[in-house]
Amino acid sequence: MELFSPYTSDWLASPSPSFSQQQKYWLFRPGALTAGLREIGQVQLQVVREQPQGLHPGEAWMLQGTPHSPIWLREIIMSIDGTKSVFARSFTPLNASHGLWQGMRRLRTRPLADMLYHDTQITRSRFFACRLREQNPLYRSARRMLGNDCPPAHRMLARCSVFWRQQQPLLVAECFLPDFWAVAAKNR
Ligand SMILES: C=C(O[C@@H]1C=C(C(=O)O)C=C[C@H]1O)C(=O)O
Numbered sequence: 001m002e003l004f005s006p007y008t009s010d011w012l013a014s015p016s017p018s019f020s021q022q023q024k025y026w027l028f029r030p031g032a033l034t035a036g037l038r039e040i041g042q043v044q045l046q047v048v049r050e051q052p053q054g055l056h057p058g059e060a061w062m063l064q065g066t067p068h069s070p071i072w073l074r075e076i077i078m079s080i081d082g083t084k085s086v087f088a089r090s091f092t093p094l095n096a097s098h099g100l101w102q103g104m105r106r107l108r109t110r111p112l113a114d115m116l117y118h119d120t121q122i123t124r125s126r127f128f129a130c131r132l133r134e135q136n137p138l139y140r141s142a143r144r145m146l147g148n149d150c151p152p153a154h155r156m157l158a159r160c161s162v163f164w165r166q167q168q169p170l171l172v173a174e175c176f177l178p179d180f181w182a183v184a185a186k187n188r
Pocket residue numbers: 031032033034035045074075076086088089090107110111112113114116172174
């Protein structure tokens with residue numbers, strides 16, 4: 001078990017015993033998540049936020065960066081056959097978003113996956129997973145996005161991993177909304 005900071009101690013490098021087999025499968029499934037979701041049904045990607053921001057102190061460990069340093073943030077939500085299923089929050093240092101990771105700014109509704117898995121210079125860290133808590137920045141983003149439709153934090157499972165390219169990190173955190181599990185169970 002790896003603990004990082006008071007903010008992030010809920011991220012675990014191995015599955016919690018409370019996760020079901022299906023949840024463990026999706027939380028630690030390697031490769032492009034969008035490809036996996038497309039096996040289940042028709043995926044639609046909606047961009048929710050794309051903007052510069054300060055690195056949240058609770059997420060600084062993910063980039064091995066300095067709290068409040070400038071980042072470029074992208075948040076999206078993916079629906080499967082019309083059901084909101086996965087919400088993702090991705091970020092990289094702002095200067096990297098003008099350099100090595102500039103592709104991230106040009107994606108619009110194409111998934112990040114399009115630029116991550118075919119480049120041999122890019123490596124991916126291990127996965128970390130958790131059940132969200134209200135103070136997790138990922139949950140705060142989900143609340144901003146979903147408003148009163150946002151499920152309670154404890155019903156949302158999330159994972160994150162870091163893509164590295166020439167020492168420049170790009171963090172991708174993905175949160176599975178509660179309705180996802182029924183969609184996935186029905187269509188596999
Ligand atoms: C990284 C991937 O791309 C997906 C698409 C994202 C985006 O476009 O912002 C973010 C996270 C992913 O769920 C993937 O499919 O593995």
